[in-house]
Amino acid sequence: MRASSSEDVIAATTAASLAAPALAASSLADRASWLRALADALDADVTSLVDLADSESHLGTARLTGEVARTSGQLRLFADVILEGSQLEALIDHAVPDAAPPRPDLRRMLRPVGPVAVYAASNFPFAFSVLGGDTASALAAGSPVVVKAHPGHEELSARVFDLALLALASAGAPEGTFGIVYGMDAGVQLVSDPRIQAASFTGSERGGRALFDLAAARPAPIPFYGELGSLNPVVITPAAVAERGTSLAEGLAGSFTMGVGQFCTKPGVVFVPADSGFEELLLAALPAPVPGQMLDSRIASAFASGQSVLASRPSVSLLSSTESPAGFAAPLVGSTTVAALLDDAETLLEERFGPFTLLVSYTSLDEVIAAIAVIGGSLTGTVHAEPTDDVAGLTDALAEICGRVLFAGWPTGVAVTWSQHHGGPWPSTTASIHTSVGATALRRFLRPVAYQSAPDALLPEALREANPLGIPRRVDGELRLP
Amino acid sequence: MRASSSEDVIAATTAASLAAPALAASSLADRASWLRALADALDADVTSLVDLADSESHLGTARLTGEVARTSGQLRLFADVILEGSQLEALIDHAVPDAAPPRPDLRRMLRPVGPVAVYAASNFPFAFSVLGGDTASALAAGSPVVVKAHPGHEELSARVFDLALLALASAGAPEGTFGIVYGMDAGVQLVSDPRIQAASFTGSERGGRALFDLAAARPAPIPFYGELGSLNPVVITPAAVAERGTSLAEGLAGSFTMGVGQFCTKPGVVFVPADSGFEELLLAALPAPVPGQMLDSRIASAFASGQSVLASRPSVSLLSSTESPAGFAAPLVGSTTVAALLDDAETLLEERFGPFTLLVSYTSLDEVIAAIAVIGGSLTGTVHAEPTDDVAGLTDALAEICGRVLFAGWPTGVAVTWSQHHGGPWPSTTASIHTSVGATALRRFLRPVAYQSAPDALLPEALREANPLGIPRRVDGELRLP
Numbered sequence: 001m002r003a004s005s006s007e008d009v010i011a012a013t014t015a016a017s018l019a020a021p022a023l024a025a026s027s028l029a030d031r032a033s034w035l036r037a038l039a040d041a042l043d044a045d046v047t048s049l050v051d052l053a054d055s056e057s058h059l060g061t062a063r064l065t066g067e068v069a070r071t072s073g074q075l076r077l078f079a080d081v082i083l084e085g086s087q088l089e090a091l092i093d094h095a096v097p098d099a100a101p102p103r104p105d106l107r108r109m110l111r112p113v114g115p116v117a118v119y120a121a122s123n124f125p126f127a128f129s130v131l132g133g134d135t136a137s138a139l140a141a142g143s144p145v146v147v148k149a150h151p152g153h154e155e156l157s158a159r160v161f162d163l164a165l166l167a168l169a170s171a172g173a174p175e176g177t178f179g180i181v182y183g184m185d186a187g188v189q190l191v192s193d194p195r196i197q198a199a200s201f202t203g204s205e206r207g208g209r210a211l212f213d214l215a216a217a218r219p220a221p222i223p224f225y226g227e228l229g230s231l232n233p234v235v236i237t238p239a240a241v242a243e244r245g246t247s248l249a250e251g252l253a254g255s256f257t258m259g260v261g262q263f264c265t266k267p268g269v270v271f272v273p274a275d276s277g278f279e280e281l282l283l284a285a286l287p288a289p290v291p292g293q294m295l296d297s298r299i300a301s302a303f304a305s306g307q308s309v310l311a312s313r314p315s316v317s318l319l320s321s322t323e324s325p326a327g328f329a330a331p332l333v334g335s336t337t338v339a340a341l342l343d344d345a346e347t348l349l350e351e352r353f354g355p356f357t358l359l360v361s362y363t364s365l366d367e368v369i370a371a372i373a374v375i376g377g378s379l380t381g382t383v384h385a386e387p388t389d390d391v392a393g394l395t396d397a398l399a400e401i402c403g404r405v406l407f408a409g410w411p412t413g414v415a416v417t418w419s420q421h422h423g424g425p426w427p428s429t430t431a432s433i434h435t436s437v438g439a440t441a442l443r444r445f446l447r448p449v450a451y452q453s454a455p456d457a458l459l460p461e462a463l464r465e466a467n468p469l470g471i472p473r474r475v476d477g478e479l480r481l482p
Numbered sequence: 483m484r485a486s487s488s489e490d491v492i493a494a495t496t497a498a499s500l501a502a503p504a505l506a507a508s509s510l511a512d513r514a515s516w517l518r519a520l521a522d523a524l525d526a527d528v529t530s531l532v533d534l535a536d537s538e539s540h541l542g543t544a545r546l547t548g549e550v551a552r553t554s555g556q557l558r559l560f561a562d563v564i565l566e567g568s569q570l571e572a573l574i575d576h577a578v579p580d581a582a583p584p585r586p587d588l589r590r591m592l593r594p595v596g597p598v599a600v601y602a603a604s605n606f607p608f609a610f611s612v613l614g615g616d617t618a619s620a621l622a623a624g625s626p627v628v629v630k631a632h633p634g635h636e637e638l639s640a641r642v643f644d645l646a647l648l649a650l651a652s653a654g655a656p657e658g659t660f661g662i663v664y665g666m667d668a669g670v671q672l673v674s675d676p677r678i679q680a681a682s683f684t685g686s687e688r689g690g691r692a693l694f695d696l697a698a699a700r701p702a703p704i705p706f707y708g709e710l711g712s713l714n715p716v717v718i719t720p721a722a723v724a725e726r727g728t729s730l731a732e733g734l735a736g737s738f739t740m741g742v743g744q745f746c747t748k749p750g751v752v753f754v755p756a757d758s759g760f761e762e763l764l765l766a767a768l769p770a771p772v773p774g775q776m777l778d779s780r781i782a783s784a785f786a787s788g789q790s791v792l793a794s795r796p797s798v799s800l801l802s803s804t805e806s807p808a809g810f811a812a813p814l815v816g817s818t819t820v821a822a823l824l825d826d827a828e829t830l831l832e833e834r835f836g837p838f839t840l841l842v843s844y845t846s847l848d849e850v851i852a853a854i855a856v857i858g859g860s861l862t863g864t865v866h867a868e869p870t871d872d873v874a875g876l877t878d879a880l881a882e883i884c885g886r887v888l889f890a891g892w893p894t895g896v897a898v899t900w901s902q903h904h905g906g907p908w909p910s911t912t913a914s915i916h917t918s919v920g921a922t923a924l925r926r927f928l929r930p931v932a933y934q935s936a937p938d939a940l941l942p943e944a945l946r947e948a949n950p951l952g953i954p955r956r957v958d959g960e961l962r963l964p
Contacts, residue, residue: 021878066583086961089922091901101548104891108901108922111881113915216698220859220908223915377702387937395940396503399593399931406934409586418959419573419590421932426702433595433705433929440571440590440930447915448922449881450903452888455869458877472961477900479568479954479963 002154003183009190012179016115016144017195019176023142024112028469030172032079035140037171038131039072039079041163049159053125056153058293059259064125071126074133074416078140081418081439085471085482087141087446088462092475095453104453107463110446112142114197117190119211121202122152122295123262129153130160130180133416133437134200134225139177141445146179146196148187152296157182191215191224198445200436201226202264205351205427212430225444226430227423229351230379231268232402232411235368235394238273239386241281248384249281252357255410257331260292261355262299265380265411268351271338271368274361279335282359283319291328294354300327303354307332309347315340316348316358334358338367345374369397377425377432378402380411401425403432484636485665491672494661498597498626499677501658505624506594510951512654514561517622519653520613521554521561523645531641535607538635540775541741546607553608556615556898560622563900563921567953567964569623569928572944574957577935586935589945592928594624596679599672601693603684604634604777605744611635612642612662615898615919616682616707621659623927628661628678630669634778639664673697673706680927682918683708684746687833687909694912707926708912709905711833712861713750714884714893717850717876720755721868723763730866731763734839737892739813742774743837744781747862747893750833753820753850756843761817764841765801773810776836782809785836789814791829797822798830798840816840820849827856851879859907859914860884862893883907885914 004012023031042049050064057064081087088109096103116138121128128134130147138145149157161180168177181190191199191214199215199222201208208226215224236248256267272278294300304324310316315336322330332355341348341360348358362368372381372394381398383405385391398405403424414422420438423429429436434444451459461468470482486494505513524531532546539546563569570591578585598620603610610616612629620627631639643662650659663672673681673696681697681704683690690708697706718730738749754760776782786806792798797818804812814837823830823842830840844850854863854876863880865887867873880887885906896904902920905911911918916926933941943950952964 021882025878080959084959084961086956091922093897093899093901101895101897103897103899104888106897106899106901108903108920212703213698216695216703221694221698221912223913392940395936396507400503403930404932404934405936406586407936407940409935413583415575415583415585415588417575417585417588418956419575419588419932421590421930423930425929430703431705433926435930438590438932440573444915447907448885448903448905448917450886450901450920452886453891454877454887454889458874458889474568474900477562477566479566481961481963 001151001183004181004186006189009181009186009193012146012181013115013190013193013195015176016146016179019144019174020114022174023144023177026142028082028085031140031142032083034168034171034173035075035079035136037167038164039075041167042068042072042131045163049156052156052159053153056156057125057295059125063259067124067126070416071131074127075131075136077416077439078136078442082140085462085469087442088471090462090471090473092463092473094476106450106452107454107459108448108450109460109462111449113445113447114143115195116143116145116445117148117196117199118145119148119187119199119201119203120150120157122150123259125153125156128202130157131164133441137441138445141442143445144177146181146190148190149180149182154182188214192218194220196222198222199224200444202436205229208430223444224430225434225436227264227436228427228430230264230424230428231349231351231375232265232378232380233372233375234267234270234382234384236270236272236278236384237386237389237391238276239389240384241273241276241278243386245278245281249278249285251410252282253285253287255412256357257287257355258412260294260329262295262353263412265414267357267382267411269358269360269375271360271362271371274363279319279359282333286320286331289320289322289330291322291324291330292355293328297327299353300329303329303352306352310334313344313347315344329354332356336360338362338371341371342374349375365394369394372397372401376401377428379422379424379428380404380406382406382409382411384408403428483633483665486663486668488671491663491668491675494628494663495597495672495675495677497658498628498661501626501656502596504656505626505659508624510564510567513622513624514565516650516653516655517557517561517618519649520646521557523649524550524554524613527645531638534638534641535635538638539607539777541607545741549606549608552898553613556609557613557618559898559921560618560924564622567944567951569924570944570953572953572955574945574955576958588932588934589936589941590930590932591942591944593931595927595929596625597677598625598627598927599630599678599681600627601630601669601681601683601685602632602639604632605741607635607638610684612639613646615923619923620927623924625927626659628663628672630672631662631664636664670696674700676702678704680705681707682926684918687711690912705926706912707916707918709746709918710909710912712746712906712910713831713833713857714747714860714862715854715857716749716752716864716866718752718754718760718866719868719871719873720758721871722866723755723758723760725868727760727763731760731767733892734764735767735769737894738839739769739837740894742776742811744777744835745894747896749839749864749893751840751842751857753842753844753853756845761801761841764815768802768813771802771804771812773804773806773812774837775810779809781835782811785811785834788834792816795826795829797826811836814838818842820844820853823853824856831857847876851876854879854883858883859910861904861906861910862886862888864888864891864893866890885910
């Protein structure tokens with residue numbers, strides 16, 4: 001295990017802090033070229049990176065190869081996003097000298113917040129790690145990044161970091177733009193370092209809460225964008241089971257076992273109509289009960305002990321429970337009722353990271369809506385219904401507790417586009433008004449600055465009268481395209 | 483002194499919580515009509531409201547009458563803002579079935595966060611109080627509001643609340659849209675109430691930090707948007723003193739004594755060229771040393787004890803120091819050097835709420851830039867320079883630490899427009915990426931929700947294919963005007 005010393009952490013944050021003014025002053029075109037250079041470097045090395053990632057994470061080369069493509073695509077998306085310019089949120093109000101009181105010329109835009117700490121996740125060794133979405137969006141925003149590597153894939157992290165440093169240097173990014181630290185102590189020190197201005201995190205509720213608390217306890221607290229855990233409720237209507245029960249069962253089986261169930265958007269609670277036969281359909285659709293190797297032994301043993309807890313609950317039937325060797329887990333399906341779920345909510349609504357899903361049989365959608373309110377914050381909520389179903393109330397109930405409402409699909413798999421939102425009320429994220437995936441993710445690392453009565457030459461280009469960057473701006477209240 | 487009971491607080495937050503779904507479902511047009519009804523109600527009662535406000539705050543009828551106009555104007559601005567629709571940040575990505583992997587239809591918009599706690603300030607009995615900017619922006623966002631009244635103007639708060647309730651009811655707003663609580667205990671309880679989803683605050687660093695810590699310590703933490711204190715550095719170049727020293731002195735004298743110095747944007751530290759004669763110009767420009775009555779006795783005695791602390795410092799000369807009766811304060815000017823300021827930063831850089839400003843003589847702008855970095859987070863930073871001065875570096879240094887950079891003006895007075903930004907790095911605010919004044923203030927009370935593959939009829943109107951609201955949206959990456 002690698003472990004950065006306290007001096008290493010200070011060196012990384014100091015370098016980031018020294019680089020911050022140059023990054024803030026860098027052009028959008030330059031930053032876009034850095035992001036593209038990083039994407040190209042990942043793609044150029046995909047085979048050997050995937051091999052190394054698989055040896056550390058056991059996620060399989062097919063999935064990991066796709067993840068590299070997603071990660072490089074994400075870097076390129078942010079390059080496109082910043083060149084378009086809307087992320088600067090440029091606003092111009094010309095002076096109104098004859099107003100009472102007279103109004104000065106006022107122009108506002110977003111500027112980078114400064115050095116950002118990015119805590120890598122275990123379950124996406126590329127997409128939520130060293131060059132993942134948090135790093136991409138922070139660099140796109142113009143903020144230097146210090147990554148805390150995940151111990152589950154340290155050698156991969158070091159390799160990706162090395163190739164990133166080379167790519168950034170070749171593309172002309174300032175020294176100090178990107179740093180990395182290793183080990184839990186370094187991670188704790190990092191979030192409290194006064195040079196760090198924001199932090200992002202993907203991981204467990206326990207770890208995330210501890211770092212969130214440290215961020216809030218600083219003499220000058222910083223925003224902590226954490227993604228901590230999610231149950232991702234799914235609701236299947238009687239009409240949907242009747243119309244396409246088998247394909248729904250196959251879809252669910254694929255979704256909750258994908259990546260050995262180690263996705264933050266894994267469907268953890270599935271409301272199914274009582275006596276609809278869906279349980280049997282799901283069991284029939286389950287893949288052969290071959291245990292899959294989990295990311296690490298801590299995750300595997302947490303899953304196993306969760307299985308023991310569930311087995312001890314009389315209100316839950318475990319419909320499939322293959323024994324697995326240490327470090328592995330086989331698909332596990334539980335079954336209960338809405339009443340039992342609400343009775344034993346603390347245990348039954350705990351996130352089980354691994355290939356487990358809980359079928360909850362219901363007799364009315366009102367009962368489901370009440371249960372959804374108890375489930376609380378989730379990244380996603382899914383509805384499987386037929387056009388004849390009235391699911392407007394259900395849709396609203398899901399929108400209240402989650403960040404993405406899906407129809408006719410499964411929550412695993414997160415498209416990286418302009419519209420994506422990956423976030424939700426606590427505990428799914430610590431800051432539900434922001435996203436960690438999609439074009440708007442860079443808003444986390446930008447803060448507004450207004451300029452009053454500034455001479456044109458002293459204004460950032462984005463706010464100069466002639467609009468030299470050619471970006472969309474709101475002028476005197478009117479949104480104008482370039 | 484009024485004091486709400488624990489039951490009162492629960493009743494207010496419960497009512498807000500029950501109203502939240504109706505507010506979230508309300509149309510933009512309806513919400514705009516509520517905001518306009520509130521503005522009309524304030525304006526209709528301006529004379530008697532100002533009399534009551536003056537009796538409690540001693541701020542004078544002229545200033546308070548202007549503040550009512552600002553406050554009703556602010557409510558009307560938010561009505562205009564939400565009808566335009568950009569605040570919904572509607573994004574639509576159509577499905578791309580032949581992408582690898584295939585991309586689903588994905589649409590994202592912002593929805594209200596739910597019940598908001600608003601902590602009123604003492605120094606703006608209208609603009610940062612019951613119907614001030616925080617309330618206006620939260621209601622505009624579609625979030626119910628529970629105000630914690632400020633003890634400095636409780637009778638005014640109750641009067642404004644009563645007229646607001648009537649106006650909201652007449653305009654058809656749901657019951658529970660707006661509530662109020664009184665007293666410190668109620669305020670502490672409010673921020674920890676699980677039904678409250680966000681809080682905003684304007685006041686002291688001590689009080690704000692205590693509430694911030696409570697918000698962060700909740701089982702499910704909430705965002706706390708606090709404005710805590712600000713030094714608002716001003717820099718005057720030698721050329722500016724030479725060109726217009728007298729008018730600058732008059733401007734500064736007016737700005738730091740306005741409202742008996744009780745503005746969050748009061749210029750607290752003014753860098754002036756050594757041996758430029760600006761001190762004498764300022765003393766000559768000071769109004770007759772008639773002590774003004776302060777907002778309350780606690781603020782007055784804090785100012786008086788601050789004066790004693792400064793008087794004990796050999797590195798500071800107090801250039802004007804009239805004795806004031808209890809509860810009053812006279813304009814006070816201190817003088818020191820950059821070196822002494824940095825030597826005794828903790829004391830000399832403490833915010834003094836009241837009519838005090840500290841002149842800091844400098845010999846080079848580099849010296850000023852170094853001192854600005856030590857000052858840290860401020861709401862504003864001001865430059866008075868001539869076209870021949872090179873102040874690009876100084877402008878960048880100010881933009882690093884503050885939320886609004888002014889040229890040729892004074893920071894007191896905050897225009898309420900689309901472009902305004904009122905915020906800055908800690909301690910000036912707890913969340914420097916958001917503003918409490920200006921059109922974008924409602925972003926604090928909105929959170930994104932994405933809809934994947936949703937039937938058109940189940941989508942919120944803002945995201946339906948036909949754009950029935952006629953709002954700006956980004957479709958497949960392209961920003962489109964209606």
